[in-house]
Amino acid sequence: MLANRLRKRQRHLRKWAVRHDVTCYRLYARDIPEYPLILDWYDGDVVVWLYERKRDETDAEADAFRDHVLGEIAAGLDITAARIFVKERARQRGAAQYERFAQQGYTRLVAEQGLRFEVNLSDYLDTGLFLDHRQTRALVRQQADGKRVLNLFAYTGSFTCYALDGRAAATTSVDMSKTYCDWIARNLAHNGFTVNRQQRIIAQDCFQFLHEAAQRREQYDLIVCDPPTFSNSKRMQRGSFDVTRDHAELIRHCARLLAPDGALYFSANAHRFKLDTAVLPHLAIEEITAQTIPEDFRNQRSHQCWRIQRRAT
Numbered sequence: 582m583l584a585n586r587l588r589k590r591q592r593h594l595r596k597w598a599v600r601h602d603v604t605c606y607r608l609y610a611r612d613i614p615e616y617p618l619i620l621d622w623y624d625g626d627v628v629v630w631l632y633e634r635k636r637d638e639t640d641a642e643a644d645a646f647r648d649h650v651l652g653e654i655a656a657g658l659d660i661t662a663a664r665i666f667v668k669e670r671a672r673q674r675g676a677a678q679y680e681r682f683a684q685q686g687y688t689r690l691v692a693e694q695g696l697r698f699e700v701n702l703s704d705y706l707d708t709g710l711f712l713d714h715r716q717t718r719a720l721v722r723q724q725a726d727g728k729r730v731l732n733l734f735a736y737t738g739s740f741t742c743y744a745l746d747g748r749a750a751a752t753t754s755v756d757m758s759k760t761y762c763d764w765i766a767r768n769l770a771h772n773g774f775t776v777n778r779q780q781r782i783i784a785q786d787c788f789q790f791l792h793e794a795a796q797r798r799e800q801y802d803l804i805v806c807d808p809p810t811f812s813n814s815k816r817m818q819r820g821s822f823d824v825t826r827d828h829a830e831l832i833r834h835c836a837r838l839l840a841p842d843g844a845l846y847f848s849a850n851a852h853r854f855k856l857d858t859a860v861l862p863h864l865a866i867e868e869i870t871a872q873t874i875p876e877d878f879r880n881q882r883s884h885q886c887w888r889i890q891r892r893a894t
Contacts, residue, residue, distance in 0.1 A: 582615070586609065587620070590608050590609060604624040605621065605623045606712060606877040607620075607622075608620045610878075617632040618632060618650060619632075620654065622658075623689075623700060623708070624691050624692070626664045626665075626666065626702055629650070629654060629666070629667050630668045630669075631668070666702045685704060686704060687701065687703035688701045688702075689702070693710070694715070696742050697768075698739055699764065699768055699771060709764060710739055711736070712877070713875065713883035713884055714740075715875045716873045717740075717846065717873040720872070720873065721740055721846065722744065722747035724747070727750050728749050728750060729750055729753075730802070731805070732744070732752065733755050733790075733805065734756060734787055735756040735765055736761055737761055738761075739768065742774065745780065752780050755787050757785065757787065757816050758784070762783070762784040765782050786816065787831075788817075788819055788822075788831070789818055791834040794838055801840060802839075802843045804838065806846070806848070807847075807848045808831065810823075810824050811824070825851060829861060835847070844889065845890070847887050848884050848885060850885075856868075861889075865890045868885070868887050870886050
């Protein structure tokens, strides 16, 4: 059943991917109730996230199901087991979502819409490239010409690379993790860009950066803010971050740095997230989720996205 579903889905998406210059895409997301897993295609490699089937499942049953799933994937996509990377996905990972949990070091470069990105398919829960924001990245590229761009919670810098490809005048990428800041620098290099005074990478808590940037009276024409759903990293000065609880404060801090005609692109991937517009009356807020969800995520609630600007006074 799973093999047939993957085979059919791959036939459909392969043609779409070639037309749109995409080599990595989502193939399956719990489409069949008996197979609660998510599967992404990375140009010949596969990353699969397995979810719990039932709370009383024994270890033996889980192992047998895992072996069965891997066989179905290999048969359906005509690949060897060595090309399949399996992750166990818990309901709430918090900061652990971004922490290393293996040491295989299987990294490679993949292409997306004219750019190249380094992905690590083996060592982290996520790979370094959020596929559902492909359209959002393209939107940033379209609007980046001559702009000062701030990329918060920058992760591995894909938004920054798109902004620079769109001829941004300057970019600032901020992430708390030194590991990811180094990854940003590599992604810039993969696309022919250099870290310098105009292309800054800053390893810092984003709230701390926003506070200090406001004191320096910095301004940006385009801000991208795609925060985690939750984090309790020891490196955070505030102790923890919860997007439902803290998003309004975060947006207000971002808005202080917006140039008069600037725009903030804010996104959230918590399933029950609701933007609290009532506490942000000084901002013009437009939901643009529909235009940021790509074809391979059409039937999923992968994220929500808004374009936010300061109201004219």
